Amino acid sequence: MSWAYTASQRSGEHSVRTVHTALDSGASLLDTADMYGPFTNELLVGRVLKERRADAFVSTKCGLLVGEQHIVANGRPGYVKRACDASLRRLQTDVIDLYQLHRADPEVPIEETWGAMAELVAAGKVRALGLCAVGARAQRRTGARMHDATVRQLERVQQVFPVSCVQAELSVWSPDALEALVPWCASRGVGFLAAMPLGNGFLSGTLTPGQGFEPDDMRARHPRFTAEMMAANQPIVAGLRRVARRHGDGVTPAQVALAWLLAQGPHVVPVPGTKRERWAAENCAAADLPLSHEDLAEIAELPPARGSWD
Numbered sequence: 001m002s003w004a005y006t007a008s009q010r011s012g013e014h015s016v017r018t019v020h021t022a023l024d025s026g027a028s029l030l031d032t033a034d035m036y037g038p039f040t041n042e043l044l045v046g047r048v049l050k051e052r053r054a055d056a057f058v059s060t061k062c063g064l065l066v067g068e069q070h071i072v073a074n075g076r077p078g079y080v081k082r083a084c085d086a087s088l089r090r091l092q093t094d095v096i097d098l099y100q101l102h103r104a105d106p107e108v109p110i111e112e113t114w115g116a117m118a119e120l121v122a123a124g125k126v127r128a129l130g131l132c133a134v135g136a137r138a139q140r141r142t143g144a145r146m147h148d149a150t151v152r153q154l155e156r157v158q159q160v161f162p163v164s165c166v167q168a169e170l171s172v173w174s175p176d177a178l179e180a181l182v183p184w185c186a187s188r189g190v191g192f193l194a195a196m197p198l199g200n201g202f203l204s205g206t207l208t209p210g211q212g213f214e215p216d217d218m219r220a221r222h223p224r225f226t227a228e229m230m231a232a233n234q235p236i237v238a239g240l241r242r243v244a245r246r247h248g249d250g251v252t253p254a255q256v257a258l259a260w261l262l263a264q265g266p267h268v269v270p271v272p273g274t275k276r277e278r279w280a281a282e283n284c285a286a287a288d289l290p291l292s293h294e295d296l297a298e299i300a301e302l303p304p305a306r307g308s309w310d
């Protein structure tokens with residue numbers, strides 16, 4: 001709605017309606033961040049929360065600052081506390097259900113950042129804490145090793161205050177988190193938010209190889225969205241489409257991709273992003289799509305995705 005995808009397609013009014021539609025369709029978690037926009041996505045979510053706070057569990061993130069040229073991490077305790085107050089104002093609420101550290105600041109020991117976040121819980125401004133591990137482009141290069149590093153970070157912050165939730169990329173074409181992070185969460189009763197669950201739209205099967213993206217759309221620079229890699233990865237979409245067909249007319253590859261995530265454990269919650277009411281409703285309906293052992297086995301046999309940041 002506010003970040004990473006073509007700006008000319010954004011509409012505040014439509015986005016607000018889309019959030020209402022998601023809540024009306026059974027979604028209860030709204031995941032945002034102060035850096036989305038920056039700030040505009042929290043403002044949109046705030047317009048909805050003002051009217052129906054009780055219908056939503058709201059999670060937001062701090063720790064990344066959007067500058068003219070670069071995005072930089074800021075994990076200084078004073079900054080984190082100011083960022084929380086600003087998010088509360090934009091979200092038009094007096095408490096954030098889940099407050100997540102978007103990225104650790106390499107200049108600040110993570111225990112210090114996490115300690116400040118714990119003080120926000122003590123102050124009643126935040127109910128629970130989460131850590132994001134989704135890599136920026138540079139982090140992606142390390143692949144699964146990035147998740148091992150995240151587990152080490154998690155063990156460190158757990159000494160300070162309990163982690164309630166971990167957020168990282170997880171989808172049919174990016175399953176690395178299943179190796180370490182998702183089991184780590186399961187064994188400790190920690191929730192897992194699956195970011196980019198539709199592979200930035202690719203897994204929905206609605207994109208065409210070579211269609212091109214506007215320069216401000218992150219997919220214009222994403223190695224999996226070149227015409228060549230989108231063509232090479234079509235067998236993944238074809239597999240999701242085969243499974244969808246078995247479940248009847250109207251079931252979509254996007255819904256299968258989300259149902260696959262829901263099948264990874266009761267603690268795994270996908271957070272699909274869309275600015276369209278129709279897709280918000282479609283994505284919510286995936287919660288009622290139980291995949292069989294045969295479906296899951298077929299998806300497990302799909303070829304690994306091609307195209308990486310390396």
Ligand SMILES: NC(=O)c1ccc[n+]([C@@H]2O[C@H](COP(=O)([O-])OP(=O)(O)OC[C@H]3O[C@@H](n4cnc5c(N)ncnc54)[C@H](OP(=O)(O)O)[C@@H]3O)[C@@H](O)[C@H]2O)c1
Nearest residue numbers: 132134195196197198199200201204254272273274275279
């Ligand atoms: N912690 C982190 O660092 C981090 C990083 C990335 C993402 N996230 C979280 O993950 C969420 C989702 O990420 P995302 O939106 O980038 O990726 P995504 O959910 O994998 O994909 C979004 C894309 O899929 C399209 N789409 C959505 N539903 C569809 C459907 N049913 N059929 C066809 N296309 C559909 C959207 O189109 P339209 O936009 O045209 O509707 C959009 O282009 C974010 O909102 C955020 O909460 C977190």
